[in-house]
Amino acid sequence: MMIFKQRLRVRLRWLTVAGALISATTFAQSPKVAVSPPSIFPLKPVRILVGVPPGSGADTVTRAVAMRVNEQWGRSVIVDNRPGAGGAIAIDLVARANADGYTVLSASVGLVATATALRKVSFDTSAAFDTVLRMTSQPYIVVVNPAVAINSLQELIAHAKANPGALNYASSGAGSASHLGTELFKAMAGLNMVHVPYRGLAQAINEVAAGQVQVLFSTVVSASAYLRLNRLKPIAVTTLRRLVAFPNLPTVAESGLPGYELNSSYGLYVPAGTPATVVAVINREAGLALRAPDVRAKLAADGAEVADSNTPAEFRKGFDAEFERWGRLLKTTAIKLD
Numbered sequence: 001m002m003i004f005k006q007r008l009r010v011r012l013r014w015l016t017v018a019g020a021l022i023s024a025t026t027f028a029q030s031p032k033v034a035v036s037p038p039s040i041f042p043l044k045p046v047r048i049l050v051g052v053p054p055g056s057g058a059d060t061v062t063r064a065v066a067m068r069v070n071e072q073w074g075r076s077v078i079v080d081n082r083p084g085a086g087g088a089i090a091i092d093l094v095a096r097a098n099a100d101g102y103t104v105l106s107a108s109v110g111l112v113a114t115a116t117a118l119r120k121v122s123f124d125t126s127a128a129f130d131t132v133l134r135m136t137s138q139p140y141i142v143v144v145n146p147a148v149a150i151n152s153l154q155e156l157i158a159h160a161k162a163n164p165g166a167l168n169y170a171s172s173g174a175g176s177a178s179h180l181g182t183e184l185f186k187a188m189a190g191l192n193m194v195h196v197p198y199r200g201l202a203q204a205i206n207e208v209a210a211g212q213v214q215v216l217f218s219t220v221v222s223a224s225a226y227l228r229l230n231r232l233k234p235i236a237v238t239t240l241r242r243l244v245a246f247p248n249l250p251t252v253a254e255s256g257l258p259g260y261e262l263n264s265s266y267g268l269y270v271p272a273g274t275p276a277t278v279v280a281v282i283n284r285e286a287g288l289a290l291r292a293p294d295v296r297a298k299l300a301a302d303g304a305e306v307a308d309s310n311t312p313a314e315f316r317k318g319f320d321a322e323f324e325r326w327g328r329l330l331k332t333t334a335i336k337l338d
Contacts, residue, residue, distance in 0.1 A: 041101060041278050045076035048104045048268070049094050051087030051111065052172065055202035057219040057304075061136050061266050062106040064298055068289035079106075083199050086173035087111045088120035095121070095128040099271040101278035105129065109265040110177040113323040117330050118175040126323055129269040131315040133283045135290055136304040137265045138219040140181060140238040142252065145211045146230065153236040153255035156215065157189050164192040169215040170204035173197050175335075178204070178217045180326070181238065181262035183333050185217070188257045208232065219264055220245070220303025238262035245303050265322070267315055279312055 048066060050059050059081060066077045082090040087107060097103035105112075112129065115121045142153060150156050160167050171179035174197045186193055196213050198204040201222040208216045209231040216223075217238065226232040236252045237243050240261050252260040268286060270279060289295055290306050299306055329335075 041281050042073070042075055044102060045078050046102055046104060046282075047078045047080050048106050049080050049082050049090040050106050051082055051084075051090030052200040053083045053202050054081055055222070056172065056200045057138055057221040057264065058106055058108060058266050059202075060221050060302065061299060061304060064295050065135060065286055065289045068292050068295050069285045072285055072288060086115075086118075086120055086175045086197075088115055091115050091125065092121055094269065095123060095125070095271060097271050099273040099275075101270055101274050101282060103271070104132070104282065105269040106135075106266065107269070108177055109134075109267055109319055109322040110180065110326055111175075112269065113319065113326045114175055114180065114330065117327060118335070120175060126320070128272055130272050130274050130279060131312050131319050132268040132270055132279055133286045133312070134265055134267045134307045134310045134315040134318060135286065136299055136306050137263050138221050138304050139243060140178070140217045140262045140264065141220050141223055141227075141234050141246070141249075141303075142236040142238070143208065143216050143218055143223055143227070143232040143234050145208055145214055146233045147211055148214050148233070150214075151233070151235065153250070153252060156235060157191065157256065160189075160191040160193055165194060167193045167215055168196050168213045169193045169217075170196050170198055170208050170213040171216070172201040172204055173199060177262065177264045178219075180329060180333075180335065182215075182217045183335055184262070184329060185252065185257065185260065187333050188260055205232070217262065221299070224302045243303065265318070267319070283310075283312055 048062055050062050052058050063079050066079050069077045082093060090105060091112060094103055094105035112125050115125045144150050150159055169182050171182060178201065179197065198207060201218055204216055205218060205223060205226055207213050209226055223232055227234060234246065234249055236255050237246060237249050238252050238261060240251060240253055242249065242251060268282065287310065296306050
């Protein structure tokens with residue numbers, strides 16, 4: 001009996017070794033498959049703060065990306081609208097958040113770049129954030145209330161010069177791109193128009209469509225629905241070249257103000273010091289979302305140009321250039337919020 005048990009143990013030992021050899025041989029002969037290690041980020045919902053109300057350009061772009069990232073990650077990405085103070089509330093909250101990637105800012109480059117110069121915040125925004133991804137760039141479009149007897153930018157300029165202070169223009173807030181872009185237009189054309197700031201482009205557009213204000217420089221994304229319903233009258237675009245979506249609409253530059261240009265870039269930012277590995281994950285997932293055909297088609301239909309290749313370093317370079325550009329504009333026009 002003892003001999004039988006010893007022989008059984010020997011046989012089992014050889015079977016185990018043989019099985020291991022067969023498995024190793026099979027694995028060695030199988031084609032190699034790249035397997036990504038499980039990500040440690042995110043382990044909880046990621047919150048993206050937007051400093052404008054729902055329906056505005058930055059909100060529209062952010063929600064389109066967030067919905068797609070939700071599907072890719074299988075984890076919650078929450079869009080948190082924090083309008084007010086010209087976007088400074090959202091900027092301040094994210095700048096002071098933990099640098100762990102779970103609190104992200106979605107905002108236009110101009111908004112972040114001018115926040116310090118316009119004294120919206122008490123810190124240096126160029127040093128307070130790490131850039132993640134430039135999502136889209138949007139041209140602006142000059143629109144008026146349909147009831148206003150103005151059908152071109154030349155007519156707008158002529159009317160404003162003949163009636164100083166009679167025209168009101170809306171903006172998405174003091175210091176916003178729509179505000180600064182209109183002030184640049186006024187300075188170049190030598191006009192006197194009254195500024196009426198609102199809490200985001202969605203509210204500003206509603207007021208122009210209702211006839212409470214006459215003029216607005218709006219992103220195409222924000223104004224697209226109203227343009228389709230003829231509730232706004234477009235008279236010019238702010239790019240140096242005409243837009244494919246509006247081939248018959250002249251640019252501001254060709255309408256009498258050579259060199260005028262206004263674009264808005266929307267990007268994602270995290271608090272400075274966020275680990276580069278976390279930044280890379282957010283950049284990758286948001287980039288994949290932007291390249292999804294349905295997301296790209298939706299944004300393109302609203303006039304947004306999606307960034308095809310955009311690393312954090314590339315976005316930083318563009319951000320620094322915008323920071324300098326807006327700084328020159330503020331010095332030239334001497335715009336102040338108080």
